Amino acid sequence: MQTLQLDSINKSFGNLEAVKELSLAVAPGTIYGFLGPNGAGKTTTIRMIMEIILPDRGRILINGAPNTSPAVLDRVGYLPEERGVYRKMKVREALEFFAELKGLKKSAHKKKIDAWVERFGMAGVQMKKMEELSKGNQQKIQILTTVVHEPDLIILDEPFMGLDPVNAELVKEVILEQKQRGTAIVFSTHLMESAEKLCDAICLINKGRKVLDGEVKTIKRGFGRNHVILAYDGKSDFLKNNGVIESYNDSGNYVEIKLRPGANPQALLAAAMQHAEIFRFEIAEPSLHEIFLATVKEA
């Protein structure tokens, strides 16, 4: 049974088709990246999963049951993109409040909160008001409330946005650990790099439609090893008017190059060495970023 399954979801706002015929499935213990540019329909889809807004058509199943049936959403942890705290509330009271909103009884949540607070190193600030905490600590509390009820499905909307590096690491750690427990994790992002490293599977959407989905390995293999990654210092003249290059994405001292079919990568290296000092030369699978751009262009 899939932890999360969307069947042909549609949602329009007036004339705008925010999400169209979207289907996907997330298995237990997978990290699933929900990728696409801003405005692609990621947040709308996530809000439909959380039943914050209702789809016009289609079906959403969590652990095999429709998300409209009672208590189903209690098994989900959600970190919204727009996140805040009850500024005037004490940390502990806020944690208990959210745990109870997830259906945990007082007897059940005490131990869990204690354990998580201890683990996040926040036992000392429990009696403080939220507004007295640093921004970083407030973020920790938000992460904590997402996972405190040990959900089967964790949904993170742009989790790395606005996080300080320490908390970004913490989120990564929590994601990996929850994956080991068999929890399915869905996170949306428009930053392909962070998705690439973490995800087992992805779904790319653009303008409300799915353009690509599946396991990251499989997707990359499908695009073939015709990419070269070059780290260099010097002039980038070799990229222009080069017969072996089909397209490239240059960041100044790091460039990802797509070769023409049948081209010899060594010829590219030779040309590059005449113009610049080369630190890294790698024949690679395309990055998700490249795949995304290529797919969107095709569509």
Place this chain on the structure above:
Amino acid sequence: MDKMLTVARREFLSRLKTKGFIVATILAPVFLIGMTVLPQFFLFLKSDQPKQLAVIDQTGVIFDSLAVSLDDRNAAGQRVYNLTRHEASAETLPVLEKTLTAQINNGELDGYIIIPAGILAAGRAEYRAKSVTNFFENERIENALSRAVRAWRIQQSGLNAEQVRQLVRRAGLRPIRISASGREEEDQGRTEGLVRIMVMFIYAAMLVYGQIVMRSVIEEKSSRVIESVIASIKPFQLMAGKILGVGALGLTQYSLWAIVMGLLSLYGVRVTSLFNRGVTSASGFSMPSVAPEILGFFILFFVLGYFLFSAIFAGLGAMVNSDQEAQQLVFPVIMLVVIPFLCTFYIIENPNTQLAVILSLIPFFAPMTMFARIVVQTPPAWEIALCFALMAATIVGIIWLVGRIFRVGVLMYGKRPTLPEVIKWIKYA
């Protein structure tokens, strides 16, 4: 249901513990008592000081009698008014006035009274002092003077003073209200006072607690915490929880005040009467007794009115991004509360006119207008039943509407929505 109560409990407890709530709960009765007691207390303090008054008696016959009738004593048992007699003809009066005024200015004298010769037939005396704004003092002097003049007139007419007093004694009137249950209750202007106080309570509950609900929604919206909340609880339950929690808070506050008032009246502590010995109006604030059915209606209208308006305020909160934006939208709603409040003044005087009947059936007005009618002159049962039916239907309709606005509105940030946009929201949800 459990989650709704979780929200209600949070609203209730987090507000109960704030300094603002505790201070308001304690200060409101103190303020009320202060409003009643302090003015009289200050008047009392002022009148305590013995005063030197000169009396220019142009009649030549009133002074002794006035000195007898104006013999108020202060707490220490001293005469408050020490009178000195002066005589003046029309020619010498201006000179005397100048002398006395000079004495007032250098503090030897507090004031002087000119009793013209014509006062024995008709006319008025003059009281001149630096300050003549003490209403009670003016009244006391006037009464004493009247008694003195009247006594002289009676004496001149050759009648027996005691007989005259018997003849002109006032006839009393006891207003007795016939209530719907057939019971007769003596009414000494208390019904009117009572209904004003109770209507005021309903008015305050709808405005104050309704706006607390609104601010609670705005706070969650502007702090962006709302999305985490409605991911775990249906927006409608969230709204209902807020309304219940703040409502419970309101009832707690009112109950505390009622207990304080009850205790005060039970032990007959008429704080004001400590100060107003010798003052004509002895207005203690003993709680008038409230008939059980009136209390029942009060609680019913209090609760229904609160539900109706807190739902509207919750919807407003969902539509805006900040308190400032809310202030602009809130005005028409406040009018819906203020207008019926003003109408009750008319209704208390004219409870049974056609206008009063119409005003009391408008669901937004009914918590105050119908309640006032019920207290003053209980309308026919079918009118009350119709009123409740209309209110119930309106509340259900408003809650349905606001629930839909709420669902979309709490996720909308940025520009304040226009009316057509809000109508679109209602369709979306």
